[in-house]
Amino acid sequence: MLRMDSDARTVIREFVVERLAPTTGRTEIGEDDDLIDSGIIDSLGIFQLVAFLEERFGVVIGDEEITPENFASIVAVERLVASRSR
Amino acid sequence: MAYLLQQLVVDSAHRYPDKPAIRARGRSLTYAELEMRSSQLARLLRERGIERGDRVGLFFPKAVESVVAMLGVLKAGAVYVPLDPHAPARRVSAIAEDCGVRALVTTAERLRTLPPQRLACTVLVSGEPLGTGEVPWSALESFPAAPPPESAIESDLAYILYTSGSTGQPKGVMLTHRNALTFVDWCAATFRISADDRLSNHAPLHFDLSVFDVYNALGAGATVSLIHEEITVFPQRLAAMIEEHGITVWYSVPSALVYLLLHADLAARDLDRLRLVLFAGEVFPMKYLRQLADLLPRAELYNLYGPTETNVCTYHRVDRWRLAGQDRLPIGRACANTEVFAVDDDGGRVGPGATGELIVRGPSVTPGYWGDPVKSRQALLEDPHLGERRYRTGDLVTQDENGEYLFLGRRDSQVKSRGYRVELGDIEAALYAHPAVVEAAVIAVPDDDIGSRLRAFVAVRAGERPTTAALQSHCAGLVPRYMVPERIEVRAELPKTSTGKTDRTRLAADARRAEAA
Numbered sequence: 001m002l003r004m005d006s007d008a009r010t011v012i013r014e015f016v017v018e019r020l021a022p023t024t025g026r027t028e029i030g031e032d033d034d035l036i037d038s039g040i041i042d043s044l045g046i047f048q049l050v051a052f053l054e055e056r057f058g059v060v061i062g063d064e065e066i067t068p069e070n071f072a073s074i075v076a077v078e079r080l081v082a083s084r085s086r
Numbered sequence: 087m088a089y090l091l092q093q094l095v096v097d098s099a100h101r102y103p104d105k106p107a108i109r110a111r112g113r114s115l116t117y118a119e120l121e122m123r124s125s126q127l128a129r130l131l132r133e134r135g136i137e138r139g140d141r142v143g144l145f146f147p148k149a150v151e152s153v154v155a156m157l158g159v160l161k162a163g164a165v166y167v168p169l170d171p172h173a174p175a176r177r178v179s180a181i182a183e184d185c186g187v188r189a190l191v192t193t194a195e196r197l198r199t200l201p202p203q204r205l206a207c208t209v210l211v212s213g214e215p216l217g218t219g220e221v222p223w224s225a226l227e228s229f230p231a232a233p234p235p236e237s238a239i240e241s242d243l244a245y246i247l248y249t250s251g252s253t254g255q256p257k258g259v260m261l262t263h264r265n266a267l268t269f270v271d272w273c274a275a276t277f278r279i280s281a282d283d284r285l286s287n288h289a290p291l292h293f294d295l296s297v298f299d300v301y302n303a304l305g306a307g308a309t310v311s312l313i314h315e316e317i318t319v320f321p322q323r324l325a326a327m328i329e330e331h332g333i334t335v336w337y338s339v340p341s342a343l344v345y346l347l348l349h350a351d352l353a354a355r356d357l358d359r360l361r362l363v364l365f366a367g368e369v370f371p372m373k374y375l376r377q378l379a380d381l382l383p384r385a386e387l388y389n390l391y392g393p394t395e396t397n398v399c400t401y402h403r404v405d406r407w408r409l410a411g412q413d414r415l416p417i418g419r420a421c422a423n424t425e426v427f428a429v430d431d432d433g434g435r436v437g438p439g440a441t442g443e444l445i446v447r448g449p450s451v452t453p454g455y456w457g458d459p460v461k462s463r464q465a466l467l468e469d470p471h472l473g474e475r476r477y478r479t480g481d482l483v484t485q486d487e488n489g490e491y492l493f494l495g496r497r498d499s500q501v502k503s504r505g506y507r508v509e510l511g512d513i514e515a516a517l518y519a520h521p522a523v524v525e526a527a528v529i530a531v532p533d534d535d536i537g538s539r540l541r542a543f544v545a546v547r548a549g550e551r552p553t554t555a556a557l558q559s560h561c562a563g564l565v566p567r568y569m570v571p572e573r574i575e576v577r578a579e580l581p582k583t584s585t586g587k588t589d590r591t592r593l594a595a596d597a598r599r600a601e602a603a
Binding site for chain 2: 024027042067
């Protein structure tokens with residue numbers, strides 16, 4: 001399993017920038033930028049992201065953890081993944 | 087009897103002045119406040135030169151002010167145009183230009199994303215005004231609380247809803263007060279909406295499902311909870327909101343209900359107050375409908391059908407006893423004061439069992455597309471004797487042995503994805519606008535969860551190799567997000583049929599194979 005260090009953030013950012021953001025026309029996303037109001041994470045994107053996180057980091061993310069708080073930003077997603085890896 | 091939409095609220099405001107009419111984002115507005123604020127907005131718009139029949143764009147995420155703005159524009163005798171707050175600025179601008187929007191109700195933040203507009207006035211729901219053309223929401227307070235005198239009649243336009251067009255230009259469907267009230271009155275009688283009801287509003291306001299939620303709630307003195315865009319992403323939150331707000335009437339596209347079924351653990355919720363679940367806009371996959379019916383044993387379920395051009399024109403009440411043996415759900419029979427029938431290619435009516443295009447007659451039928459008499463004539467058949475216009479839906483149907491209509495498919499390349507009406511040509515036009523693209527074809531791959539998934543194939547100029555992300559980003563600048571293909575495959579050239587056309591059948595097979603892999 002991947003260690004929770006700065007690598008995780010990079011991996012999450014890459015997925016968000018390359019797979020989710022293009023359908024909104026955004027090319028640059030800061031670590032604290034809002035992912036929900038901006039529409040980067042929508043109802044299709046969120047489960048693509050969850051599936052990616054589960055596979056890439058070997059974690060299980062329950063439906064009850066799919067909340068606006070946990071997916072507010074790249075940093076928030078990283079925190080969620082870290083909390084599920086313990 | 088109300089002959090203008092805004093009149094629906096007058097009686098409710100007298101009877102329930104202190105009752106919440108609208109809830110949104112943790113705020114609520116009473117009937118008395120809604121009446122007063124919308125009258126003040128109408129006065130403000132009039133003072134700023136907005137006249138009867140002028141178009142006023144509404145461009146902001148859902149909030150209690152959304153409904154104030156709708157009613158305020160109508161009370162000014164004007165026409166509102168709900169603009170998708172998540173659509174790219176270029177598309178929003180193109181729509182505003184197409185219908186000659188003369189005023190905007192928006193937020194400072196959204197306004198700054200648009201190129202400069204030539205407007206009589208801009209009302210800001212939030213944010214700091216710049217210059218005298220921009221009026222803050224707080225300015226409403228200085229206007230009289232009585233509306234301007236009524237001058238409109240029922241055949242005047244109430245709102246224009248823009249929908250995907252096959253050549254890359256969105257089409258503005260014009261709807262009159264009579265069009266909307268025909269639907270709203272039918273709903274009120276059929277579904278017995280009362281002051282005790284609590285309605286949800288899941289659909290975006292530029293989508294005609296919202297007409298039901300907002301006006302049926304206001305007409306009955308009920309409360310409508312506007313579900314803001316961000317909550318629709320989080321199924322658990324959405325389900326919690328249905329429970330906490332005590333929603334009794336829900337109306338959405340089937341995709342939204344499937345999303346809840348798959349991810350919200352509905353069985354763990356207390357949804358007993360939900361007495362009526364209506365859905366429209368796309369085909370509800372039977373396996374999910376059966377699950378929903380089991381989870382909500384007390385709710386009545388209805389399949390409603392009708393394009394934006396007619397609003398709902400047929401309906402079918404789900405029969406739980408028949409559900410197990412049904413392989414597809416009928417769209418049902420015509421609503422009151424509406425006639426539907428199927429015709430063959432020569433325009434002759436076809437009987438039960440035969441396939442034909444569904445035609446709609448009645449007072450809910452649109453007068454046409456804004457500024458486009460050619461498209462209007464193509465879509466609306468003029469009856470030579472009565473002079474009335476009948477809408478050609480483009481939907482292929484057949485009538486079953488019970489006299490109910492079944493939807494079979496489309497005559498053209500319009501598809502539904504997450505309940506949104508999408509013209510494949512609209513997306514192809516966006517792809518062709520990319521400098522490297524020489525050929526483009528968009529394929530809709532059928533999908534149980536969201537109706538269809540959009541896949542694109544493009545051929546590019548020699549020496550160019552744009553990435554999928556770059557092509558998606560390009561499309562996102564031109565079309566709303568739900569129209570941006572999830573996958574875009576770049577090829578040297580696209581396969582051709584023997585007559586030299588793009589071989590869509592082969593591409594569809596390729597797309598399905600890629601999906602299964």
